[in-house]
Amino acid sequence: MNRTHIPGILAMAAIVVASNILVQFLFGQWLTWGAFTYPLAFLVTDVMNRVYGAGPARRVVFAGFLTGVICSLIGTQIMGEFGPLVTLRIALGSGLAFLVAQLLDISVFSALRGGRWWRAPLVSTLVGSSVDTALFFTIAFSTWLSALEPGNDVSWANEALPLLGAGPVAPLWVSLAVADWAVKLSLALLALIPFRLIVRRLQPSLA
Template sequence: MYRTLLPGILAMAAIVVASNILVQFLFGQWLTWGAFTYPLAFLVTDVMNRVYGPAQARKVVLAGFVVGIACSFVGTQIQGEFGPLVTLRIALGSGLAFLTAQLLDVAVFDRLREGRWWRAPLTSTLIGSSVDTVLFFTIAFSSWLAVLEPGNDVAWANEALPLLGVGPVAPLWMSLALADWGVKLALALVALVPFRLIVGRLMARVA
C-alpha cells in the first residue's frame, strides 16, 4: 500500500513546498503566486480518498502536514526585510488551517462518496477551502489574536481599506483572505476535470 500512496505523498509534498516558496511573490495587489498552487492539495487529497479510501487519504494529509512544519521551520530561520519570513502566527495559522481543512475535506468527501461523481470532490473542497482561509488569515493576521505573538507587529495587515479596493472599509487582511478564497473556489471547479481523469486512470490500474 505504501507504493500506491507514494505518488500522492510526493505530489502533496511538492505542492506544500512550492506554495511555501511562491507565497513570497506577489500576484497583483491581493494575491501571491502561492494562492494558485496550494488549492491543488485538495485535489490530491480527494483523488487519494476516491481511489484508496479515507484512511489512506489521511496518511497523505499527515505527510503534507509534516512537510509544512519543516517548511515553516526553515522559514523562521531566514531573515527577510522585516524579520523572519515565517512568524510564529503564520506557522500556527498555516499548520492548523492545513490539518483542519484537509481532514475536514476527507470526512466530508467520505460522507458524500456514494453520490454523483462531482458532488463529493466539489463539496468537500469548497468546505475545506473556506475553513482553511478563515483559520489561516484570522490566526496569522487579525489584531484580535495579537496575544499569540505580542512581538509580531501586524498593523500593516489591519490597516483599514476598502474591501478589495471597492467594498466597505475593512482590515487589509480581510481583502487578502477574500481574494485567496475566490481563487480557491475557482480552482475547485477547474480541478474537477483533472480529478475525473486521474481517478479514472488510477481506478483502472487498481481494478
C-alpha cells in the same frame, strides 16, 4: 504504507514546498503565486480518497502537514526585509489551517462518496477551502489573536481599506482572505477535470 500511495505523498509534499516558496512572490495587489498552487492539495487529497479510501488520504495529509512544519521551521531562520520570513503566527495559522481543512475535506468527501461523481470532490473542497482561508488569515493577521505573538506587529495587515479596493471598509487582511478564497473556489471547479481524468486512469470502475 502501500507503495501505490507514494505518488500521492510526493505530490502533496511538492505542492506544500512549492506553495511555501511561491507565497513570497506577489501576484497583483491581493494575492501571491502560492494562492494558485496550494489549492491543488485538495485535489491530491480527493483523488487519494476516491481511489484508495479515507485512511490513505489521511496519511497523505499528515505527510503534507509534516512537510509544512519543516518549511515553517526553515522559514523562521531566514531573515527578510522586515524580519523572519515565517512568524510564529503564520506558522501556527498555516499548520492548523492545513490540517483541519484537509481532514474536514476527507470527512465531507467520505460522507458524499455515494453520490454523483462530482459532488464529493466539489463540496468537500469548497468546505475545506473556506475553513482553510478563515483559519489561516484570522490566526496569522487579526488583532484579536495578537496575544499569540505580542512581538509581531501586524498593524500593516489591519489597515482599514475598501474591501478589494472597491467594497466596504475592512482590515487589509480581510481583502487578502477574500481574494484567496475566490481563487480557491474557482480552482475547486477547474480541478474537477483533472480529478475525473486521474481517477479514470487509476481506477476506471470508480470514475
